[in-house]
Amino acid sequence: MATNSISRAAKNPINFSARNVESQKKPIISRYLSFSQSTISLQKLSLVKGYHISRKLHNTAVFNVLETVESRSGLVSRTRDPDNVVNTEKPTILVSEKLGEAGLDLLRTFGNVECSYNLSPEELCAKISLCDALIVRSGTKVTRQVFEAAKGRLKVVGRAGVGIDNVDLQAATEFGCLVVNAPTANTIAAAEHGIALLASMARNVAQADASMKAGKWQRTKYVGVSLVGKTLAIMGFGKVGSEVARRAKGLGMHVIAHDPYAPADRARAIGVELVSFDQAISTADFISLHMPLTPTTNKIFNDETFSKMKKGVRIVNVARGGVIDEDALVRALDNGTVAQAALDVFTEEPPPNDSKLVQHENVTVTPHLGASTKEAQEGVAVEIAEAVVGALKGELSATAVNAPMVPPEVLSELAPYVTLAEKLGRLAVQLVAGGSGIQSVKVVYKSARDPDNLDTRLLRAMITKGIIEPISDSHINLVNADFTAKQKGLRISEERVVADSSSDYPIDSIQVHVSNVESKFASALTDNGNISIEGRVKYGIPHLTCVGSFGVDVSLDGNLILCRQVDQPGMIGRVGNILGERNVNVSFMSVGRTVKRTKAIMAIGVDEEPDKDTLKKIGEVSAIEEFVFLDL
Ligand SMILES: NC(=O)c1ccc[n+]([C@@H]2O[C@H](COP(=O)([O-])OP(=O)(O)OC[C@H]3O[C@@H](n4cnc5c(N)ncnc54)[C@H](O)[C@@H]3O)[C@@H](O)[C@H]2O)c1
Numbered sequence: 001m002a003t004n005s006i007s008r009a010a011k012n013p014i015n016f017s018a019r020n021v022e023s024q025k026k027p028i029i030s031r032y033l034s035f036s037q038s039t040i041s042l043q044k045l046s047l048v049k050g051y052h053i054s055r056k057l058h059n060t061a062v063f064n065v066l067e068t069v070e071s072r073s074g075l076v077s078r079t080r081d082p083d084n085v086v087n088t089e090k091p092t093i094l095v096s097e098k099l100g101e102a103g104l105d106l107l108r109t110f111g112n113v114e115c116s117y118n119l120s121p122e123e124l125c126a127k128i129s130l131c132d133a134l135i136v137r138s139g140t141k142v143t144r145q146v147f148e149a150a151k152g153r154l155k156v157v158g159r160a161g162v163g164i165d166n167v168d169l170q171a172a173t174e175f176g177c178l179v180v181n182a183p184t185a186n187t188i189a190a191a192e193h194g195i196a197l198l199a200s201m202a203r204n205v206a207q208a209d210a211s212m213k214a215g216k217w218q219r220t221k222y223v224g225v226s227l228v229g230k231t232l233a234i235m236g237f238g239k240v241g242s243e244v245a246r247r248a249k250g251l252g253m254h255v256i257a258h259d260p261y262a263p264a265d266r267a268r269a270i271g272v273e274l275v276s277f278d279q280a281i282s283t284a285d286f287i288s289l290h291m292p293l294t295p296t297t298n299k300i301f302n303d304e305t306f307s308k309m310k311k312g313v314r315i316v317n318v319a320r321g322g323v324i325d326e327d328a329l330v331r332a333l334d335n336g337t338v339a340q341a342a343l344d345v346f347t348e349e350p351p352p353n354d355s356k357l358v359q360h361e362n363v364t365v366t367p368h369l370g371a372s373t374k375e376a377q378e379g380v381a382v383e384i385a386e387a388v389v390g391a392l393k394g395e396l397s398a399t400a401v402n403a404p405m406v407p408p409e410v411l412s413e414l415a416p417y418v419t420l421a422e423k424l425g426r427l428a429v430q431l432v433a434g435g436s437g438i439q440s441v442k443v444v445y446k447s448a449r450d451p452d453n454l455d456t457r458l459l460r461a462m463i464t465k466g467i468i469e470p471i472s473d474s475h476i477n478l479v480n481a482d483f484t485a486k487q488k489g490l491r492i493s494e495e496r497v498v499a500d501s502s503s504d505y506p507i508d509s510i511q512v513h514v515s516n517v518e519s520k521f522a523s524a525l526t527d528n529g530n531i532s533i534e535g536r537v538k539y540g541i542p543h544l545t546c547v548g549s550f551g552v553d554v555s556l557d558g559n560l561i562l563c564r565q566v567d568q569p570g571m572i573g574r575v576g577n578i579l580g581e582r583n584v585n586v587s588f589m590s591v592g593r594t595v596k597r598t599k600a601i602m603a604i605g606v607d608e609e610p611d612k613d614t615l616k617k618i619g620e621v622s623a624i625e626e627f628v629f630l631d632l
């Protein structure tokens, strides 16, 4: 087989810096975000045509160039010159929450900076149509109404911090507004706050302080517990979680962690054992939460999971309030399952004044202060100022969270392959067994095209998106895919296999191989121990064509059940009946086998998600040896 290797491990990722991209294909976004002070007048003339970009709904992540926007003369704000001779045209940057001085200074070198804090939603909407950029923290809600009120002028929203849950990303993208964040500068601050809460909770510092200020001297009431020798479970072993682990080890704690997607060797390197969710919560004396808020982690700490914890466990949360069912936590505190909790984040911020959780005597609270150190705020301010200025200049940003930058002609040809790529990524990650930790993914494109005539950056980004988004709150696109993969220790390499078919079509097939992991569905593993899947586009529709060593042919739409069974008559009917009886509509079925009457794989597309009982019934069919349900 002839191979033309274009391997690009994340060690040497595609450089999306502006300089590099300039020499490749000029990104569309720079055509309308370009904003250089020296050449602004010429640019203004050349910017009479820009592009309005929208993101397709429903997870496809295909970004469409919708329409050209006739005139963008509103791109430039006018500042009155003191002598009233010339108009110095500079972008206007609205900063709606406190930002470090170093960041403000940097912004002032480039634009007119207006700092207006505590704006009501109406006041923000009234101002925004005069602004080219908006910088916020977690306290400003950047809603669809804000983008509507901007009337096309707002070009970039900068989130001075990690979480972008206060920005309506869908609306931002629809309105052609870039959103950038500052994901790394507050990691240490958040980790230090976690440790501060851990230690002060264990020694009742806040309660004892309040008691003394109330004129009491209660030495026996506030006897604490020691940290040394205790087991701490870190839930979410990412940037903040691993820094908390390092510090807790320094305090003499035994640290374990649960993170289904973290590489075991990164944990081992700092002496932390990765364990299952149940093992972590049932053996820990202290639990510290550092996972993102995603549909999977929403209220993951609830009545059921609290009941599995060691009686008297102590919990710290500096991640997001929504990962805890707060009513269940109050119950667990009341019945003594949880001895104490220390919380920096809440489902609703600020929480209501009469919140039972906040008022609970065994709870220590801080008002979302994790990132609030002078150092972190300066760092975040500079990180976000650089990103916003870069975006206003038309440069690509490594921390963009919603930037579609694909030339329209490339996009229209690749669109179905883009969908295929993301779905293969989503499928691959769902086939990985919890605890395995993905480190290395190889993507193989079979194509008759000359490599120079096939730009796979978007496909690679979408595979990365498919792999990372189900397990993280990161938003992946062409700009930030490599950056995010690298941050998560995920190496993605690409290889080209030359096909002898027609080069009218860009790609014959895409294979995704995940190395050295265990699989929830053993049949997805090939002889070399990798999870391997392959897909193709047929009549414009993405299809799954291979799972492990088994050929199948199902369109990738809705949900998928994969079953391995003894190859014998009647299997399709039996499984089909179970689904039919429970009103689950089968959209397609395909059976693949290696040798007749031995083993076969059945791939079943279903419109609805079958309930647990239905899946159990499928598992009970005697000839079925294993099965897995996959959400596409
Ligand atoms: N309180 C604050 O001021 C503050 C400051 C910074 C970050 N944060 C929050 O802390 C959290 C972690 O931030 P980070 O920068 O370390 O992010 P990160 O992306 O580096 O780490 C998150 C980790 O959680 C893991 N994860 C995903 N799903 C999981 C699951 N179901 N179970 C266990 N682990 C899972 C991911 O694999 C990843 O390793 C985020 O929610 C962030 O918003 C809060």
Ligand SMILES: O=C(O)[C@H](O)COP(=O)(O)O
Pocket (backbone or CB within 6 Å): 137, 138, 139, 160, 161, 162, 163, 164, 186, 368, 369, 370, 371, 372
């Ligand atoms: O997501 C973050 O970066 C933290 O939660 C900090 O938020 P803040 O900028 O509002 O302090």
